[in-house]
Amino acid sequence: MKIVILGASGVCxxxxxxxxxxxxxxxxxxxxxxxxxxxxxxAALVRGSVFDGAFLEETFRGHDVVMSALGLRLPGLSPFAKPEVPDLLSRASPIIVEAMRSAGVGRLIAISAGGVGDSYAWMPAVFKAFIKTTALRKAYAELEVMERVLFASGLDVCCCRPTGLSDEPATGEARVVTKVSGRAMIPRADVAAWMLDAIEAPTFAERCPVITVTGGG
Ligand SMILES: NC(=O)c1ccc[n+]([C@@H]2O[C@H](COP(=O)([O-])OP(=O)(O)OC[C@H]3O[C@@H](n4cnc5c(N)ncnc54)[C@H](OP(=O)(O)O)[C@@H]3O)[C@@H](O)[C@H]2O)c1
Incomplete structure (x- = not known):
């Protein structure tokens, strides 16, 4: 498959x-x-802005799928911490969608987060408080908008929602859950493997699955 990976420089x-x-x-x-x-x-490396539709269109052309590992760079979790580009996902998502349409690429998988959208209700109380009271509040609001824009696009989209990310080695045990308890974590290597399994299947089994290794119900 021919794959474009946005946010290739990040850990995921x-x-x-x-x-x-x-x-x-x-x-x-x-x-x-x-x-x-x-x-x-x-790998072919391209450098450009995710706010530049022409750059994205040219990058996407001829590919089968776009994978996005984009996410806000947070300087810390203090409630006063300001993300470097606070509107990254709300601004880039419509541009990505438009560039995909123009380039004729119909499939995208993006990293969202456990606790976004309806999965907020499944999160442990401590984690809900953490989202509400730290800089994560801004990051989660951006992920909500990203999901809304991508799902409204009519493209074939999956926004996977990993629980807490770790840099532990891959376990091969990532799974979709509908309940989260305790210390829910997933190695970034397992998130990547899960996403690649998802694009290798003919269709996405779910639109916005919560994925984890530990702490799943
Ligand atoms: N941390 C967690 O526990 C957790 C849990 C669930 C979900 N998530 C989500 O998973 C995402 C991926 O995690 P990660 O650890 O791989 O994050 P990361 O290492 O911070 O990677 C973020 C990526 O987004 C890119 N980016 C940030 N601002 C940009 C901008 N203005 N223009 C273009 N690219 C930009 C970064 O590029 P540069 O390298 O150039 O900065 C980098 O490639 C997170 O951002 C978050 O949304 C995180």
Whole structure:
């Protein structure tokens, strides 16, 4: 498959690039112009802004699927912490959708988060309080808008909602859950593997699954 990975320089993005190459996919890794990211051998690296529709359209053309690991860069979790680009996802999502339509690419999978949308109700009380009282509030509001825009696009979209991310090695045990309790965590390597499994299937089994390794109900 020919895959574009947005946010390739992030921790999940790097995992996606690495694992997609290992599975034999053709990978185009997209990073910001200012990023020092170097893609691994075998991946094509493109640099440009996710707010630049022409850049995205040109990047997407000829690919089968777009995978997004974009997310707000938070300087900390203080309630006063200001994300570097606070409207990243609400601004970029419509541009990504339009560029996909123009380039004739119909499928996208993006990383959202456990606790976004209806999954908020399934989160432990401590985590709900954490979302409400820290800089995560802004990040979650952006993810809500991203999901709304992507799902309204008419494209074939999956927004997976991982629980807390860790840098532990892959377990191969990522699963979809409808209840979350205790310390729910998932290694980034498992998120990447789960997303690649999802795009390798002919259709997305679910639109916005919560995925985790620990703490699932
Ligand atoms: N942390 C958690 O426990 C958790 C749990 C559930 C879901 N999530 C979601 O998962 C996402 C991915 O996690 P991660 O650890 O891989 O995040 P990360 O390492 O912070 O990666 C974020 C990616 O977004 C890119 N980005 C940020 N601002 C941008 C901008 N203005 N223009 C273009 N690209 C921009 C970054 O590019 P640069 O490298 O150039 O900055 C990077 O590639 C998070 O952002 C969050 O939304 C996180």
């Amino acid at each position: 993005g790097r995992e996606l690039v690495k694992q997609a190459l290992a599975r034999g996919h053709e990978v185009t890794a997209a990073a910001r112009p200012t990023s020092g990211y170097q893609a691994p051998e075998g």
